[in-house]
Amino acid sequence: MxxxxxxxxxxxxxxxxxxxxxxxxxxxxxxxxxxxxxxxxxxxxxxxxxxxxxxxxxxxxxxxxxxxxxxxxxxxxxxxxxxxxxxxxxxxxxxxxxxxxxxxxxxxxxxxxxxxxxxxxxxxxxxxxxxxxxxxxxxxxxxxxxxxxxxxxxxxxxxxxxxxxxxxxxxxxxxxxxxxxxxxxxxxxxxxxxxxxxxxxxxxxxxxxxxxxxxxxxxxxxxxxHMIKVTEIVVIYVVPGFADSIFDAVVNSGRVRGVVLLLYGCGNAPARKSSFLQACGKLVEAGIIVVACSQCTRGSVEIDKYAVGRAFADRGVIAGFDMTAEATVTKLAYLLSRGLSPAECRKAMMENLRGEMFSPAKTLAPWSVTKYEYRCLILLDESPGNALLIPKALVANVHRLGLTNVVVTNLDGKKLSKMLPRLDRVLLDAPCTGSGIIARDPSVKVKRGQKDFESHSRLQKELLTAAIDMVDAGSKTGGYIVYSTCSVAVEENEAVVDHALKTRNVELVSFTSAVNFGVEGLCKYRERRFHPSLNLARRYYPHVHNMDGFFVAKLKKTSNKVPERAKKDRSKMEDKVWGEEHWTSDFMDSVVDFEESNGSAVTKKKKMTARDRKKQRREELVKARGYQQKYPPKAKEESAQDSTEPLRKAKVKSLKKKKEKRALDQDAAEAPVKKTRKTNKAKNRKA
Ligand SMILES: NC(=O)C[C@H](N)C(=O)O
Incomplete structure (x- = not known):
């Protein structure tokens, strides 16, 4: 400086x-x-x-x-x-x-x-x-x-x-x-x-x-x-056949705090010439942090991939993974300036602090795995069975999360449990209607119909069951299944988890304190009732949490046994034989006759006569013309009686009688006239 x-x-x-x-x-x-x-x-x-x-x-x-x-x-x-x-x-x-x-x-x-x-x-x-x-x-x-x-x-x-x-x-x-x-x-x-x-x-x-x-x-x-105060860092670009004695100068200076080695390929350096190896060992022993980066611009340092590199790792040289030399030097300067001990500094150097590297060490934390040898299987729900096309966004996300040892497949998720050994954890981000993105894309309101919700719910139930079957309940590091969707629909969330609770040996568990926002999952919604532990699930709403609508539930598998499903009532009736030989008198007595008055279904089924149909048509016509509204039936209090039908019939009957009487009277009045005419005619003829 x-x-x-x-x-x-x-x-x-x-x-x-x-x-x-x-x-x-x-x-x-x-x-x-x-x-x-x-x-x-x-x-x-x-x-x-x-x-x-x-x-x-x-x-x-x-x-x-x-x-x-x-x-x-x-x-x-x-x-x-x-x-x-x-x-x-x-x-x-x-x-x-x-x-x-x-x-x-x-x-x-x-x-x-x-x-x-x-x-x-x-x-x-x-x-x-x-x-x-x-x-x-x-x-x-x-x-x-x-x-x-x-x-x-x-x-x-x-x-x-x-x-x-x-x-x-x-x-x-x-x-x-x-x-x-x-x-x-x-x-x-x-x-x-x-x-x-x-x-x-x-x-x-x-x-x-x-x-x-x-x-x-x-x-x-x-x-x-934080200020950067420590600048005693040396960067060494390794070239074939260079003099190792320069390292002595670095060690003996007593001022150097960190060394960044720019090695070949994925972190290789000459190991046959033991002097370089020994010099690196001396640097580490002197409390100097030695980080290996690559001279290549792309790729990552895997210091223990080759025997030559491994020898350096054994001497305490740490890998800079895929960090640029610029990031490595400044990160080292920053960590040293924060007053960390060499051990803390070495540990932090291998952690991803600001997105500068993808380090297994950092990403392991949320998975609480202490070794690097874990494998992450990503299952794409796109076109199962077809050629696998890995979307760019997925690659980017894998980088962002610092995942290593990732396998991507588009096999059928429902069949996967039979193909894999039991896993420690499964995250099922299930295909869903995406109703949660409503704030960003209001077109989901018209794009999705009831059938989509039903079909997704069915698939989600199958996938969650398959995901649970994939997990080992006895896993020391897990036994967890996390289920998530970007939907806010109950059918795709609580109903699916509730189904899993009924059909598999799983229980809902709460999230760590890191998941400290969101609202509780629903235990009842309209006529639906879910397991009370569903309050441990979390819901996120666009208008409340300023993010896409989202649902997440964490399940712990309690046993690898698949519980016997509760038999439905109809299964008890399966052994009944309906042959004629079983029509015993007892059996015949047990038959229930439906009374016409209370068996509406039976009445409905009764075949309609032409008269009934005519009557029905007439009633419909009357209704359509709005006569009912214009001339509402007076018999409001009469309706308190069992039925208005007898009254109506009586009225019709009396009206009919009146009509007939009127017709008879008319006939009677007309009859003498006719007679007179007839007699006149006869008289005339006689005359
Ligand atoms: N293009 C540039 O800005 C180069 C200049 N020498 C600088 O780094 O300040």
Whole structure:
């Protein structure tokens, strides 16, 4: 740390653009680099204080609503990044700490040459970071007409305004990378960066594609800043036939605290020449942390894969797995600066702290397995039996979780229990209707019908039963089944678990204290009743928990025996024979005759006569014409009687009688006239 550290004049940061204060606020901190350089008289590029701020203020687009409100601060002096040192990383970290609660995000303008080191260092120094810190720069100065600075900076600012990013990133040439995974790969290209062992977090094309599942989880603790004070770290790039005696100098100096060895391939070095091996042993004995990284940009160090590598592991050299050299060096410096003992430091070096590596050690923690030799089987529910297509997102998730020894298959999940030995744990994230994503995709409301819920529920019950059958109840490390769906439907959640509780020897158990949010599973829903222990399951709702709707239940298998299923009543009747020879008098007496009055089903079944049909049609017609409403039946109190039918019949009868009588009277009245006419006619004829 020989060069003097830069300072940030912490005053009031300068506002760069107009716009309402309702916009998110981003602080742009210029540390230097080509982005703000100007050509000197000799034609060489030099950092020019104030030049970047001036240029930025002229960018009209920054005033548009899509950009956050930007404020500006600058290093004093601003530096070519080749001149930056850990003290400058501390200056950046301090500036962020100072303004942490004033801004929603931070952009650090930085030279490209050591940007990956600064990004890695900041990722460790800023513990529990809950806001985006985006480093960016350019290969050409902002002054140049065809510069890449402008688009890099404008994009970096928009990413810094996002609430879902809570980590240190590098944005360069249309891609957003995790800071401690990135590397400057090209000295001349405008796409200078890459993150060789980890997918990019976002890609900018005609639209921005964020790979949300790769992002670091929001922090659970308070934001804290740690400074890097220990810088006595040596990086040795191993080449064939080099002199081992230089190691003595390292050991004898008494100052070196850490050594990063850049070895061949997956962590190999010459072991036949025992002097190198012995020298490494001496370093470890002296309390120096020796970490092996690879000279290859892609892949991971597996120090014990080859005999030559194993010899180093036996001497206490630890693997840096798939970390970049930049991340390894800065992580080592950070851990040593935190005052950890060599043993603690070695342990932490192999743990994944900020997404910088995928280390088995870290991922084993939630699985509470102490060895690395475990296997994770991932079953895809896509097209069972067809050629296996592993989705990119799955690969990315495996990386994110740091899973190793993963087997992916698309065999039929219901048959899997017969193909595998008993397992310790199974996580069944069952295929579901996805009703929980309603907030993100409201179209599920119309896409899913009752049949989907029923069919999914059936499949889920089968899969959960199969998953339980796969687990060994006697497992010392597990015997657990976790069932989850991204649905909020009772049919797909509580009903499925309840079915498992009835058909297998399992019980619901509570989650660890880490799962400290969500609401309890339902024990009753409308007419349905579930096992009371279903309150141990957890439900998550989009409108309450600000996430997709989700259900999760943890089951512990209590026995490998499959319980006898309770027989249904009808099974008792199976041995009854309905042959004629069994029609004994007793049997015939037991037959129940349904009375017409109370056996509505029987009456319904009675064949309708033409008269009945006519009557029914008439009633329907009357109803359709609304006569009932216009002339409601008077007999309200009459309805209190058993039936209105006899009354109605009596009324009809009397009406009929009246009608007949009237007709007779009419006939009687008409009859003499006819007679007279007849007599007249007869008289006439006679005459
Ligand atoms: N493109 C650049 O920014 C390179 C410059 N030398 C720097 O790292 O500061």
């Amino acid at each position: 020989d060069s003097p550290a830069s300072k940030v004049v912490i005053s009031e940061p300068q506002l760069l653009n107009a716009g309402g204060s309702s916009r998110r606020k981003v602080l742009v901190l210029n540390t230097g680099g080509t982005i703000g350089m100007l050509k000197g008289e000799d034609g060489s590029l030099k950092p020019e204080p104030g030049a970047l701020e001036l240029r930025l203020k002229k960018i009209e687009e920054l005033n548009q609503d899509i950009f956050p409100q930007c404020f500006f601060e600058e290093f004093d002096p601003i530096l070519d990044s080749a001149d930056m040192c850990p003290a400058d990383w501390c200056t950046i970290a301090r500036c962020i700490e100072q303004h942490y609660y004033d801004f929603d995000g931070f952009v650090v303008c930085h030279g490209t040459d050591t940007m990956a080191y600064t990004a890695s260092a900041l990722s460790f120094m800023l513990e529990n970071l809950g806001k985006p810190v985006i480093l960016t720069g350019s290969q050409l100065p902002l002054e140049e007409p065809l510069t890449d600075a402008r688009s890099n900076l404008l994009r970096a600012v928009t990413f810094a305004g996002r609430a879902d990013l809570t980590e240190v990133c590098i944005f360069f040439s249309s891609k957003l990378y995790r800071g401690n995974r990135s590397k400057k790969m090209d000295a001349g290209s405008l796409s200078a960066f890459d993150s060789p062992n980890f997918p990019e977090l976002a890609v900018v094309g005609t639209e921005v594609k964020i790979h949300s599942r790769l992002l670091c989880n929001p922090p659970k603790g308070r934001f804290r800043v």
